[in-house]
Amino acid sequence: MSGTESHTHREEDYRFLHSMLMEKKLHLLFKIHERLKRFEKRSPVPVQEHAVSLASELAEELIYQGWRDEVKELVDLLSKPHFKSLLSVHDAVAQRDFEPSLPPIPDDVLDEDEDSVKIVSLVKTKDPLGATIKKDKSTGAIVVARIMKGGAADKSGLIHEGDELKEVNGVSLEHRKPKEILPLLAHSQGEVTFKIIPASSKEEMSTNKKKLFMRALFDYDPNEDPTIPCKEAAVAFKRGDILQIVSMEDDTWWQACHLGDSKSRAGLIPSPNLHERRVALQRPKALFKPRRVKPPGGQPVFPVIEDVDYGAITGIHVAGSRRSFRLGRKSSWAREAARFRRWSAGVHRSICPPTYIEVIPYHRDPNDRHRLVVLVGPSGVGVNELKRRLLISDPDRYAVTVPHTTREKRRQESEGVDYHFVPVHMFEELILNHRFIEYGCYRGHYYGTSLDSVNREMAEGKVCLLDIHPSKIKHVYTSEFKPYVVFVKPPRVEELRLTRRRAKFVCDDEDTNPVRVFSEEDFEDMIDLAESMYSQYGHLFDKVIVNGDIATAFRELRADLEKIDEAEVHWVPTEWICSSPTKARRSCGHLTGWI
The missing domain is CATH 2.30.42.10 (PDZ domain)
Known part of the structure; x- marks a missing residue:
């Protein structure tokens, strides 16, 4: 409501109240109330408690006293409904019969x-x-x-x-x-x-x-x-x-x-x-609906390491934003079908669906650490680009973790910026001590994101952006991190065709064709994988953002993350x-x- 509308309503309320207070009937009621209060102090005792019966007897006596004008007028007065009601109220007050009475209960x-x-x-x-x-x-x-x-x-x-x-x-x-x-x-x-x-x-x-x-x-x-x-x-x-x-x-x-x-x-x-x-x-149909898999003898699929390479388009690269420890997106048709059979059988054996979780209102204290921001979504949906734009927009506020790896450092790479380069025995020791949120082996080398790297960024007072598979959220779903999970969802396939026409995948460096564009099958797989993620892990998501237009999705994401530290509960x-x-x-x- 605008200020003008509010002022108009206040004026109308004032006029109504003023007209009501100036009513003559209201002032008469006040006078009656004051008179009654004076009589109440005197504690008056009624002369008679049965005025109704006395009036009835008087009316009968008058009928036999002759039909003079005075007698006729008095009989008419005693028979009027208003006068009878007045006498009835008099008797109720005299007998102190103020409480309402319920009809008697029937005999049956x-x-x-x-x-x-x-x-x-x-x-x-x-x-x-x-x-x-x-x-x-x-x-x-x-x-x-x-x-x-x-x-x-x-x-x-x-x-x-x-x-x-x-x-x-x-x-x-x-x-x-x-x-x-x-x-x-x-x-x-x-x-x-x-x-x-x-x-x-x-x-x-x-x-x-x-x-x-x-x-x-x-x-x-x-x-x-x-x-x-x-x-x-x-x-x-x-x-x-x-x-x-x-x-x-x-x-x-x-x-x-x-x-x-x-x-x-x-x-x-x-x-x-x-x-x-x-x-x-x-058995829920959504849980047991097989994903589209590649038939035998089809065109080979290149393993995809990163999301859409917006960096290759814009020429901007943010250190520490890679996900090289992720395995290839696709396998052969037989391996994919076998994996699905194992997964569906496991779900059928032990179904424990999420129901409710007890929650409590929380408002971050200025002295508390920022909440961990977890970004999840299917490969190709643009998680990396959203993370990259957040880092560029406010590098003093946002930070990303630096992954660990066991491979040799390359000439253009820096320790602690691109990766933490560690020997194999140290990496495996961290695995045994459960210090990795997510890790994997690719081309004979380990890659992983450690809990210590997340704590390090959060300890510096920054909002740590973590990009992991939704199955790994459980490792940070604790009071220590208080994660705020954002699911980046692809739009409809028609919009994907328009917005991803020129976007490219960056494949492994050793592949003969390291960069390629999206195919129709990529779009279908992206949508299928998003549906599967939401079906299995949607109860952990605090926010769902549809990335149809990257600029719109970024503005929505940034505005939402800024609310976390504001007064919003x-x-x-x-x-x-x-x-x-x-x-x-x-x-x-x-x-x-x-x-």
């Missing part, structure tokens, strides 16, 4: 086998009443299975889990199914009256529970879930959404609401147990800040209906 309400019955009336709005119902298998009774936090039933405090519903708006629920009860409520307007037998015992919920927040690690759409008790009672969410968990008492369905909606009604979300069982029983795993995350408390329950 209490059954012989019932201890007590409640009559509960709730006002129905557009939203559901906020309770789920089920049929007790042993007794056949309709009982309240779950009270949704923040709903009308929860706010009333009159309906509890385990209560048995006997009637709705006077209609008996005996021998009815939960799905037959829902239309009764759907067609109810205004007030809804329940006849309830309270549960014999209720577990009181603690009001001092700490707020619990979870980041969703998968997408959920209740409209596509055939097992949800009621779609209207569910909460839809996307991977990465922050949810406030309201209840984890049910082993199958938790109650939650989106961050910022804590005052609204909570809804159902699948519990981790339910989601894990569901994925274990159903980020949600990080609780275990990064606290010693141990909260353990979920669970109890069994099965929901069958929503009211």
Whole structure:
């Protein structure tokens, strides 16, 4: 809202308040209030407490006193509705009968086998009443299975889990199914009256529970879930959404609401147990869809060492930005097919899908180290170029790690700038001590990125940019580094054809054709690999950037990284800040209906 609009609204509010305060009726009410307060101090005692009956008796007496004009006028006055109401209010005040009275319970309400019955009336709005119902298998009774936090039933405090519903708006629920009860409520307007037998015992919920927040690690759409008790009672969410968990008492369905909606009604979300069982029983098509592989006898594929060589186009090279320890991108058709078979069999044997992770708001203290920035993406998508542009844009802020290698230093290379050149025994000792985030062997030489090199850059107060395969994020996913993971995603294939027409791959120096352009198969493989990465590791990504235009993607990335150190709060795993995350408390329950 602009300043002019805000000023206009304030003027309108002022005029409304001024006109209301100047109302004559309001001033009369003030005078009445002052008079009543004076009478209250005197503690007046009513002369009579039954003015209504006296007026009625007086009217009857006057009828027999002759029909003179004065008598007729007085009888008319006593019979007027306003005067009768005034006398009725007088009697209520005189008898101090201020509390509202409920109608008596019908004689047929209490059954012989019932201890007590409640009559509960709730006002129905557009939203559901906020309770789920089920049929007790042993007794056949309709009982309240779950009270949704923040709903009308929860706010009333009159309906509890385990209560048995006997009637709705006077209609008996005996021998009815939960799905037959829902239309009764759907067609109810205004007030809804329940006849309830309270549960014999209720577990009181603690009001001092700490707020619990979870980041969703998968997408959920209740409209596509055939097992949800009621779609209207569910909460839809996307991977990465922050949810406030309201209840984890049910082993199958938790109650939650989106961050910022804590005052609204909570809804159902699948519990981790339910989601894990569901994925274990159903083989996801996305996990077992084979990637496109090269048929036997096809054109040989050159091993690709780096991303798109934007440096060759612009003539700018940033030291320390290579990824020479990466193995070739492609293998033969037989090797690729065998690798896929091993991978799919391993996934089928042990599926443990990501569900939720407990998170906590985090704001970096000026004295803390910068968060590690991890850039991931398929080969050719432009990760190296984005990293290179960040380094050039602000070399005092951003830094990259210097890889280790066991090969000999070349004439144009410098120790500690291009690589750390170490002997084989030292490199293997670092491997045994788990000091490498990522390493590999290429043409008989080791290449790798060490944890020490990351710590060294971060200790100097810089934002360290790390480019690794997403499977290696686990090595830095700790409170020490607090990584901020950015996934660089390719655009659609049509846009790739336009933006990568002249971009080139740089292959191994010993190849006869060290530089080549993208092929159609490269584009397809890039998109397939990106989908595979997101499917397997997407729950670790904090930001997804589509690199269609490199300049646009760079501006988006830089603006996002600058927000990390500003006042913006980020949600990080609780275990990064606290010693141990909260353990979920669970109890069994099965929901069958929503009211």
